[in-house]
Amino acid sequence: MGNNLLLIFLAAFIVNNILLMRYIGLCPFFGVSTSLTTAFGMSAAVLFVMLLATWVTWIVYHYLLLPLGLVFLRTATFILVIASLVQFVEMFLKKNFKTLYSALGIYLPLITTNCAILAVTFLVINYRYSLLQSTIFAIGTALGFALVIILFSAIRERLEFAPISRAFKGYPIAFISASLVALAFLGFVGLFKLTL
Amino acid sequence: MNQKVNRLKYLTDGIIIENPILVIMIGLCPTLATSITAKDALGMGIATSFVLICSNIVISAIRKFVPDSIRIPIFIIIISTFVTIVDYVMQAYAPTLYRVLGVFVPLIVVNCIILGRAEAFAYHHNIFDSFLDGLGKSLGFILVIGLMGIIREYLSQGSVFGIAIGPKFLISQPILFMIFPPGGFLLIGLLKAFINKFIIKSETFE
Amino acid sequence: MKSLTWMIISLCIICIIAAGLLARVYTITKEKIDKQITENLLKQLSYVLPAAKSFKEVIPDSLWIGYEDSLATGQKVGIVFKVGPYGYAGPIPILVGYGTDSLVKKIYIASAAEGLKETPGLGLKITEKKFKDQFNNKSYNEIKLTKDGGKISAITAATISSNAVVNGIRSGIERYKKYLLTDTIQSVATDSTIDTILIKRFKSLLPNAVKFQNVIKDSVWRGYDDKSNSIGIIFKTAPLGYGGLIPIYVGYGNDEMIKNIYISSPEEGLKETANIGTKILDERFIKQFESKKLTDLKLTVNGGPIQAISGATISSEAVLNGIREGILRYAKYLKTDSLPTR
Numbered sequence A: 001m002g003n004n005l006l007l008i009f010l011a012a013f014i015v016n017n018i019l020l021m022r023y024i025g026l027c028p029f030f031g032v033s034t035s036l037t038t039a040f041g042m043s044a045a046v047l048f049v050m051l052l053a054t055w056v057t058w059i060v061y062h063y064l065l066l067p068l069g070l071v072f073l074r075t076a077t078f079i080l081v082i083a084s085l086v087q088f089v090e091m092f093l094k095k096n097f098k099t100l101y102s103a104l105g106i107y108l109p110l111i112t113t114n115c116a117i118l119a120v121t122f123l124v125i126n127y128r129y130s131l132l133q134s135t136i137f138a139i140g141t142a143l144g145f146a147l148v149i150i151l152f153s154a155i156r157e158r159l160e161f162a163p164i165s166r167a168f169k170g171y172p173i174a175f176i177s178a179s180l181v182a183l184a185f186l187g188f189v190g191l192f193k194l195t196l
Numbered sequence B: 001m002n003q004k005v006n007r008l009k010y011l012t013d014g015i016i017i018e019n020p021i022l023v024i025m026i027g028l029c030p031t032l033a034t035s036i037t038a039k040d041a042l043g044m045g046i047a048t049s050f051v052l053i054c055s056n057i058v059i060s061a062i063r064k065f066v067p068d069s070i071r072i073p074i075f076i077i078i079i080s081t082f083v084t085i086v087d088y089v090m091q092a093y094a095p096t097l098y099r100v101l102g103v104f105v106p107l108i109v110v111n112c113i114i115l116g117r118a119e120a121f122a123y124h125h126n127i128f129d130s131f132l133d134g135l136g137k138s139l140g141f142i143l144v145i146g147l148m149g150i151i152r153e154y155l156s157q158g159s160v161f162g163i164a165i166g167p168k169f170l171i172s173q174p175i176l177f178m179i180f181p182p183g184g185f186l187l188i189g190l191l192k193a194f195i196n197k198f199i200i201k202s203e204t205f206e
Numbered sequence C: 001m002k003s004l005t006w007m008i009i010s011l012c013i014i015c016i017i018a019a020g021l022l023a024r025v026y027t028i029t030k031e032k033i034d035k036q037i038t039e040n041l042l043k044q045l046s047y048v049l050p051a052a053k054s055f056k057e058v059i060p061d062s063l064w065i066g067y068e069d070s071l072a073t074g075q076k077v078g079i080v081f082k083v084g085p086y087g088y089a090g091p092i093p094i095l096v097g098y099g100t101d102s103l104v105k106k107i108y109i110a111s112a113a114e115g116l117k118e119t120p121g122l123g124l125k126i127t128e129k130k131f132k133d134q135f136n137n138k139s140y141n142e143i144k145l146t147k148d149g150g151k152i153s154a155i156t157a158a159t160i161s162s163n164a165v166v167n168g169i170r171s172g173i174e175r176y177k178k179y180l181l182t183d184t185i186q187s188v189a190t191d192s193t194i195d196t197i198l199i200k201r202f203k204s205l206l207p208n209a210v211k212f213q214n215v216i217k218d219s220v221w222r223g224y225d226d227k228s229n230s231i232g233i234i235f236k237t238a239p240l241g242y243g244g245l246i247p248i249y250v251g252y253g254n255d256e257m258i259k260n261i262y263i264s265s266p267e268e269g270l271k272e273t274a275n276i277g278t279k280i281l282d283e284r285f286i287k288q289f290e291s292k293k294l295t296d297l298k299l300t301v302n303g304g305p306i307q308a309i310s311g312a313t314i315s316s317e318a319v320l321n322g323i324r325e326g327i328l329r330y331a332k333y334l335k336t337d338s339l340p341t342r
Helices: A002-015 A026-032 A036-068 A071-096 A098-112 A115-126 A131-159 A171-186 A189-195 B002-013 B028-033 B038-061 B068-093 B095-104 B106-110 B112-120 B127-157 B181-198 C002-048 C123-127 C129-135 C159-176 C196-205 C277-281 C283-287 C313-330
Strands: C054-059 C063-067 C076-083 C094-099 C103-109 C211-216 C220-224 C230-237 C248-253 C258-263
Touching: A002 A131, A026 A036, A026 A098, A026 A131, A026 A171, A026 B028, A036 A071, A036 A098, A036 A115, A036 A131, A071 A098, A071 A115, A071 B068, A071 B106, A071 C002, A115 A131, A115 B095, A115 B106, A131 A171, A171 B181, B002 B127, B028 B095, B028 B106, B028 B127, B028 B181, B038 B068, B038 B095, B038 B106, B038 B112, B038 B127, B068 B095, B068 B106, B068 B112, B068 C002, B095 B106, B095 C002, B106 B112, B112 B127, B127 B181, C002 C054, C002 C094, C002 C103, C076 C159, C094 C159, C103 C129, C103 C159, C123 C129, C123 C159, C129 C159, C196 C248, C196 C258, C230 C313, C248 C313, C258 C283, C258 C313, C277 C283, C277 C313
Parallel strands: none
Antiparallel strands: C054 C063, C063 C076, C076 C094, C094 C103, C211 C220, C220 C230, C230 C248, C248 C258
């Protein structure tokens, strides 16, 4: 059991990294990875919302949609749950945790359309994970997101000052750097063999 | 006359000048994830286009009845309805494609192109214009994702749409790198650089 | 105020239309999707075991038995089993057709679209005909890589994947080959009518009962006395013995005691070794179960009252465990007076 959970965590964290191996959540990845501070803020917000969203949608799916035979409303329900959850968290933080809100506040609205959140809620259903396994999966995924986005923002801060030809400035060089980072992550693919 | 030219512009803008992927830089996830072969890329392109065009039309049709303050939730419901329709129809009639695209089919709902066009265009324009806009953006999306699919499939398997063409060495010694995520990132980076160099001449592309 | 009302109404209208539309799409496509899935499975099963005309699922999603006729009742021609050994990047789903002549007929390896995660160009080559067809008509001993003295040549630079396939198939044969021997138990009773031989047997299993009602088709019956009071149940269980499944009928009273048991004879499908395993049919062995409770079901070596048959411990243990499992599974039907809706 413990071994299994560790495996789920490692798979979500590194081997099937959500950004570089699954290509999910790329819009915020290229959007906010321009500086180290914003990368930290975004990562924290994603971790927080991803965990909450996974719990809520897991419970909604298993105790509401499944018993009532309404699985075909899954997509609509999940996205609405996430959207309202983000709204609610934003209001709650604004009222009770001023400092946290000033740190995370601007990233929260961006998260509704972050496909990483929705993808994780779908994947834990598709993989038939229990609530505990889903939690581990969500934490692993969010940390994997954080790891890559923080690493990458450091690279992009350097790129700002690098002599790059005009056509490659901005997005193109960011994509090519992402390609090299992804190449490094490709080396983890055989890792499963070790743990089994 | 002037009006006609304007309308045509709704259609053509989306293809190159306002191409959703390479110029506006949204909708990257499906573009990279599902462009491993030309067929998958085209399937994803058509599925997304269906949702984009339908939701544009419906949102434009009901725009006068929708209270401003709750327009976003209503957009989301409409979009996710069409996404679910695509999801089930694909499962029933194209099961192989559905298994390849996997979680990216329901994820069409968070494709920023669709919500973006609903909010920025369909909510303020009439049905026909919204249809043209949706069609134009769809063509732009299909163009890029299809191109990526063709290039990646050709380099990694020596074939296009499953039909083997080109030099023999691509089949015996394919460039497998293009199948993997790094290949996708590299290709879209090069395409973007190409667009920057030849299509967008101004300094504003940063 | 007016705007708030309109807000709620419009949102509700949209939701109702959306939900209605989706429900419609769901019902239209569901049938097609289900059909798609069963047809696909049947296609794969007949591909790996071409001689079979029909299949019966024995272990859900893992083991099927193939029959030569289309009604799944005639001569058995082989089994199909599913294994999922670990390759380089994840499990490799394989379907194997294994004939009654103990030869692998054909294998089917899931394609990348069906969840295979091996590296394209390297590990993924296991799905190619050249590799796959090496397994056709090979025996257990021949299924080894050539370097280990077998007849399967591994794919260059993809030894891990090739090895995984070979080992997966070998372990699958070891695990499932026993199902080739056993015949499935012939069904003896239909839904409402129970034939006379069976009634006679039931009366010996549950003394005082005069009427029997089928609760679960071919598995559980409830017995009633002459005043139509429920007095207990009879259930059928079929644990795996030494040579195959052992069909057992158990009478279990409302006082939670075993009344009597009946073990099918070799003529009725018992496959235990003659004169050793078949000793479980001995009156002295069977009598031991009379008036025993669930907690009493232990062999003497484990501190219980049931004496195993010397030389046939496996068969004895199987009977014991089969009865215990049956009680655990079916005891709930003692309590309920009303029939479960089915």
